[in-house]
Amino acid sequence: MTSSREPSARMPGDMGKPPFTEKSRACDYCELRNRGFCGRLTEEQQVLLAARSRLATLDAHRTLFRQGEETDHVYVVRSGLLRLYQRLRDGRRQVIGFAKPGDLLLFPLSAHNDYSADALDSAYLCQFRREDFISFLRRDPELWGALAISVHEDLLRARRQGALLGQRGAEPKVAQFLLTLHESYGRPNNETTLVPVRVPQADIADFLGMTVETVNRTLARFVRDAIITIAKRGIDFLDLRRLKAIAESS
């Protein structure tokens, strides 16, 4: 399934192309050892988990799982960017966030997915059978902490997002979104200003609770003001200072 057509090109957190195997102790090569969910585990725990993980590949635009389906697996994102969204009863689509490397997808104690996920660019993920994951938890109480903290972080993010949506202005919202996006791709040493993904404006709109038109116009304004550049393959951040200033402004 999900044959890998797009080879390497767009792997953002390029990790040196290790020899991937189906069941790899891939943690050795994984840059995520120290970030996100996995970053909170001990060496042994990582090895333990890795033993039962499967490496999943997901081409751009493919769906990983759908809201409402039974949760038979949970995932940790290794590379790529995923779009997470819900369908609301009134038909609206609410993008609840974008998953970046290190993020844990789905809640292992829920029987059903409460959101859908698909890839914006092609992605690699570690896949765990839900029951396996739960038995890991039972075996090693320390893991519970990692899970709770992970969920709690999602909670904090969701609250931040809520505060953002409450705001009036379009510019602060879009600016904030861009900054978050930038952070997702920011690496410690690397002052890279280019984010190599193309997020559809419709997604941004559904994420920020505004219309495509407004998103578009706002982005256009940012471009005109030389704050960013939008190229075919990504966004170039020219003036982070100003972007931050805009994001702060009520």
Added chain:
Amino acid sequence: MTSSREPSARMPGDMGKPPFTEKSRACDYCELRNRGFCGRLTEEQQVLLAARSRLATLDAHRTLFRQGEETDHVYVVRSGLLRLYQRLRDGRRQVIGFAKPGDLLLFPLSAHNDYSADALDSAYLCQFRREDFISFLRRDPELWGALAISVHEDLLRARRQGALLGQRGAEPKVAQFLLTLHESYGRPNNETTLVPVRVPQADIADFLGMTVETVNRTLARFVRDAIITIAKRGIDFLDLRRLKAIAESS
């Protein structure tokens, strides 16, 4: 501390006035045994927890804890309604929610409170020292599950709230808020339509990301349309059907 001036009158989930003691195995009398956080615990776990809990009383309008302070205790609400809020960098106040009986306040694995809480009406709470709580967790892995699920539920709520804030219309937002409030006080058998708390309109506004004026006008409209009545001591729900209909509407 927090001498109890207002005696009983406004205890919503009136639980038959058991003989409260400082260190009570109050669970026996607590209607929450089967709801919220405590509801997910076994009998033994409840006893264990109760042994180290302290009953805290909080008068209306008093502050339980403040954002940024060190988290030395966590709480479970027994009765009353609390307002939870954050101060944002831009000065705005964001009400992140209202805690009702059964809700767990604060995250025991965080060293600092990430929000403030104070009582809308007078409240009773079970108080735990954070370190005690953590040692409970370590002792009994099952508790971890209860914690994770609790946090996850908060996450779901936060997401729902986010979706709500994204909406345009004022009426759906206010309607949704009223329904949530109603649920908080809904008891299984009881078709009570009166919610005996007075939530300041300013809080509703800061919760829904709108201005007091709009909240006021919207409420006024609901009253005019005989959907609710607002009395001195609470809100009377006259037409839940219509309220739900309004809440659904995009």
Added chain:
DNA sequence: CGCACCACATGATCCAGATCAATTTCGTCA
């Protein structure tokens, strides 16, 4: 008692963003 303060209420005006309507890329596939 009267004053100050605060939550609530209501009217008048303004404006940012939604909505409606075209047109122009762009990506994909035959």
Added chain:
DNA sequence: TGACGAAATTGATCTGGATCATGTGGTGCG
């Protein structure tokens, strides 16, 4: 390469909620 559908872009208008302003009722306190 050409054609078709989706996404992006741009313009014109409309409108609901924000803003500004002012008034009222209640309540605590000197």
